[in-house]
Amino acid sequence: xxVRVRFAPSPTGYLHIGSARSALxxxxxxxxVGGKFLLRIEDTDLARSTEESTRSILDxxxxxxxxxxxxxxxxxxxxxxxRVTAKKLLAEGKAYRDFTPKAAPTDASxxxxxxxxxxxxxxxxxxRDNPYRNLSAQESDTRATAGxxxxxxLLVAENGNTCFHDSVYGVQERDYAETxxxxxxxxxxxxxxxLAVVCDDIEMQITHVIRGQDHxxxxxxxxxxxxxxxxxxxxxxxxxxxxxPGKGKLSKRKHGEIVSLTTYRDAGFVPAAFxxxxxxxxxxxxxxxxxYSLDELIEKFSFDGIHRSNAIFNFKExxxxxxxxxxALWMNAEYxxxxxxxxxxxxxxxxxxxxKLWREEYDQESIALSADIPSTxxxxxxxxxxxxxxENRQIGSHxxxxxxxxLIRSRFFTLKDFSSQGRAYFSEDFDFDPAAVAKNLGKxxxxxxxxxxLADRFASEFSESSPPYEGGVAEGRGGSLPYTEENIxxxxxxxxxxKGSKLGVIMNGARTLLTGVAVGPSMLSxxxxxxxxxxxxxLRSQVAWNTVIET
RNA sequence: GUCCGGUUCGUCUAGGGGUUAGGACACCGCCCUUUCACGGCGGCAACACGGGUUCAAAUCCCGUACCGGAUACCA
Numbered sequence: 001x002x003v004r005v006r007f008a009p010s011p012t013g014y015l016h017i018g019s020a021r022s023a024l025x026x027x028x029x030x031x032x033v034g035g036k037f038l039l040r041i042e043d044t045d046l047a048r049s050t051e052e053s054t055r056s057i058l059d060x061x062x063x064x065x066x067x068x069x070x071x072x073x074x075x076x077x078x079x080x081x082x083r084v085t086a087k088k089l090l091a092e093g094k095a096y097r098d099f100t101p102k103a104a105p106t107d108a109s110x111x112x113x114x115x116x117x118x119x120x121x122x123x124x125x126x127x128r129d130n131p132y133r134n135l136s137a138q139e140s141d142t143r144a145t146a147g148x149x150x151x152x153x154l155l156v157a158e159n160g161n162t163c164f165h166d167s168v169y170g171v172q173e174r175d176y177a178e179t180x181x182x183x184x185x186x187x188x189x190x191x192x193x194x195l196a197v198v199c200d201d202i203e204m205q206i207t208h209v210i211r212g213q214d215h216x217x218x219x220x221x222x223x224x225x226x227x228x229x230x231x232x233x234x235x236x237x238x239x240x241x242x243x244x245p246g247k248g249k250l251s252k253r254k255h256g257e258i259v260s261l262t263t264y265r266d267a268g269f270v271p272a273a274f275x276x277x278x279x280x281x282x283x284x285x286x287x288x289x290x291x292y293s294l295d296e297l298i299e300k301f302s303f304d305g306i307h308r309s310n311a312i313f314n315f316k317e318x319x320x321x322x323x324x325x326x327x328a329l330w331m332n333a334e335y336x337x338x339x340x341x342x343x344x345x346x347x348x349x350x351x352x353x354x355x356k357l358w359r360e361e362y363d364q365e366s367i368a369l370s371a372d373i374p375s376t377x378x379x380x381x382x383x384x385x386x387x388x389x390x391e392n393r394q395i396g397s398h399x400x401x402x403x404x405x406x407l408i409r410s411r412f413f414t415l416k417d418f419s420s421q422g423r424a425y426f427s428e429d430f431d432f433d434p435a436a437v438a439k440n441l442g443k444x445x446x447x448x449x450x451x452x453x454l455a456d457r458f459a460s461e462f463s464e465s466s467p468p469y470e471g472g473v474a475e476g477r478g479g480s481l482p483y484t485e486e487n488i489x490x491x492x493x494x495x496x497x498x499k500g501s502k503l504g505v506i507m508n509g510a511r512t513l514l515t516g517v518a519v520g521p522s523m524l525s526x527x528x529x530x531x532x533x534x535x536x537x538x539l540r541s542q543v544a545w546n547t548v549i550e551t
Numbered sequence: 552g553u554c555c556g557g558u559u560c561g562u563c564u565a566g567g568g569g570u571u572a573g574g575a576c577a578c579c580g581c582c583c584u585u586u587c588a589c590g591g592c593g594g595c596a597a598c599a600c601g602g603g604u605u606c607a608a609a610u611c612c613c614g615u616a617c618c619g620g621a622u623a624c625c626a
Contacts, residue, residue, distance in 0.1 A: 010626050045626060102624055114623060125553090151624050169556070178554055178622085186624040193626050216555065217621045238556095240619095245562085247618055277563095280575095284564060288574040307557090307564090310619060314562045314577090327563060327576045337589080410589050440587085496585085504586035511587070519588045 003035025005208045006201070007061075007068070008075075010042040011053040013252060014260040015060035017313065018212065018242045021278045025239060026210045027066045028279070028301040038204055039068040042075045044196055049076075060261040064275050065294065073204065075196055082191030082199050085229070086152045086184040094228040095184055097140045097150040098132045102187050127180045128158055152185040154224060162220040167237035167303040169213070174220040182221050194218060198225040206234050213238040213310075237303050240282045241310045250313055258315060258324060268414030269328075270347065273335035277328040281311045291334065333413040341406055348405050348418050355419035357426040362401040404529050407521050424515040425529065428537075432544045436518035440508040442548045446501075447509040454495055454506070455539035458483075461491050462532050483532045485524040513538050 007023040009015065030037035041057070043049040061068070089095040130153065132140070144150060161175045184195040191199075197218075201209065209219075219236055226233040244250040250259050257263040264274050276292055284307075285292070285300040292300070316322040322329075336344065352358040408422050424430040441447060462483045481487045496503050507523045514530050527535055 012626080042626065048626085098624085100624090110623070110625075114621095153624090172555075174554070180622085183624050188624080190624080192624070197626090212620095213556075214620055218626095220555095240557085243619075249619090280563065282563095286565065288565070290563090290575055309557045311564090312562065322577080325562080325576085330576055411587095436587090493585085502585065507586040509586095517587090521589080522584075523586060 003033045003207050004205050005030050006038040006040050006206050008040040008042050009057050012048040013053050015057045016259050020261045023066055028298050031298045032301050036069040040073040044075050063265050063271050082196050085199050089228055090152055095152050095154050098153045099150045149187040151183045151187045153181040153183050156181050162223045168306045194221045198222050202231055208235045210237045213241055240307050243310045243312050245314055268416035269332050270335045273332040277331045282307050336412050337410045347415050351415045351418050421517050430516045432516045436512045437547055440512040444505050448545050452540045455536045485528055488524055488527045513544055
């Protein structure tokens with residue numbers, strides 16, 4: 001029988017990164033063995049389920065590139081079948097009616113109530129002491145016919161145990177005495193989770209159930225249902241949990257957006273990078289290697305590589321530099337600076353569009369490049385993402401945009417950086433980072449006089465500049481030197497010497513005026529990419545200087 | 552309480568009787584750019600504790616501690 005796995009989230013909020021990882025592992029396993037990866041929305045909790053969150057889950061999976069097979073199953077559509085199954089078990093004497101009035105819901109901290117009750121029982125509770133357990137079929141029928149409300153509970157045997165081999169946790173045994181006669185059907189006719197899951201998994205012909213370790217005890221209950229139904233249970237593989245720093249639960253309530261997959265999409269993560277990061281949380285191929293393409297993950301995936309211990313998703317609240325797991329951030333930066341340009345370009349385009357920095361002429365250039373680079377060439381021979389060598393791609397002088405993206409990506413952590421840190425490359429309307437201004441301009445007041453002079457020097461030395469931007473003033477082409485890195489270096493060095501200053505001071509001052517920020521690629525490339533005319537304007541501009549805080 | 556898991560650098564992890572306990576991130580330093588970064592090199596830093604078994608234990612066994620999960624007419 002071919003493998004069929006499923007991801008079965010309940011649509012009661014956005015896609016949690018823990019769920020996303022479960023989905024990923026299901027996906028990887030299915031793709032590895034050539035099986036089917038199915039999706040089932042467990043929307044039986046009508047009160048909490050929303051269409052919006054179903055949408056969000058679907059979006060999240062699409063973003064991660066986890067395409068599912070076959071039609072999406074909505075569990076609520078199967079409620080009738082679940083009821084039929086419960087009644088069948090009742091008729092067969094494998095379940096019984098419980099006429100105990102439904103307990104008043106303790107809305108205040110349900111978990112604590114359960115805990116308290118369990119503690120009160122001191123572990124001595126007899127799971128078989130339900131008074132209706134041994135009611136005669138006749139009396140049970142009579143009371144039911146009379147209209148008395150009842151729940152249907154599974155009749156769990158007195159002696160014995162449930163046992164299964166978990167692909168991750170090994171042999172799991174549980175004495176029947178530890179398992180109550182679980183409710184299959186609520187007194188209002190609503191099928192409960194364990195019954196619904198088993199029925200659906202049977203109907204969907206699921207062969208492997210891969211889910212969070214928090215379901216380990218549910219598995220024993222579900223096996224009892226499988227046995228009552230006379231169906232062989234699927235193989236189970238439980239995954240370790242993803243915890244918050246301090247080993248606490250990683251919850252929406254306590255940690256907010258950090259646990260939502262969409263946060264990473266919106267924060268400028270490259271899907272492949274986040275997927276890569278997620279795969280390495282609780283799983284390892286046993287190699288000294290961090291970067292894995294999707295194909296490699298599929299190829300290397302195995303249950304043996306999954307841990308039994310929980311992993312901590314490490315982040316520091318209130319620390320912008322470490323707002324999420326450092327490794328995730330690093331991995332994203334790694335992808336941004338090393339992935340094939342042809343794959344990065346569309347993401348940068350989307351980002352620039354969103355920031356209203358996009359220009360149509362950039363597109364012509366992207367297309368020319370994409371055609372030249374097979375998008376399947378994800379990884380180089382050494383297993384690392386391949387960097388595209390622009391020189392070899394016959395990028396003409398018109399490819400300013402692509403050249404610029406390739407240049408500035410080496411210092412970026414997220415796609416957002418292209419429109420924030422990198423804004424000055426694409427627009428005249430950019431801000432100056434106060435820290436950069438203070439460090440590189442504020443400390444060197446002489447630059448206020450010098451940099452415009454440097455601009456004059458440039459104007460008289462250089463001859464040509466043709467970047468695609470608007471608002472440039474066609475002036476000062478008195479010189480004959482082409483505006484290239486080599487020539488810029490010569491001119492600046494001479495200027496620095498003349499002033500008896502240090503190159504670093506001039507360079508960093510210019511960097512701040514030209515880009516608004518303190519970090520970036522080699523300054524010589526920055527001059528070139530910004531172009532002569534914009535360089536002149538920005539070196540002469542007083543805007544940044546006016547933001548220097550006088551001390 | 553009971554049941555079930557777990558415990559290797561701060562974090563993700565490799566290793567599963569003999570290793571200088573390896574890698575990655577983070578952090579720190581040096582080098583490279585008469586510049587910030589990127590990059591290169593290096594540093595700091597771990598086998599929870601106690602008993603056993605053994606010539607030899609991070610590794611196997613037992614116990615303790617701590618952490619997590621589960622214990623619903625929730626999913």
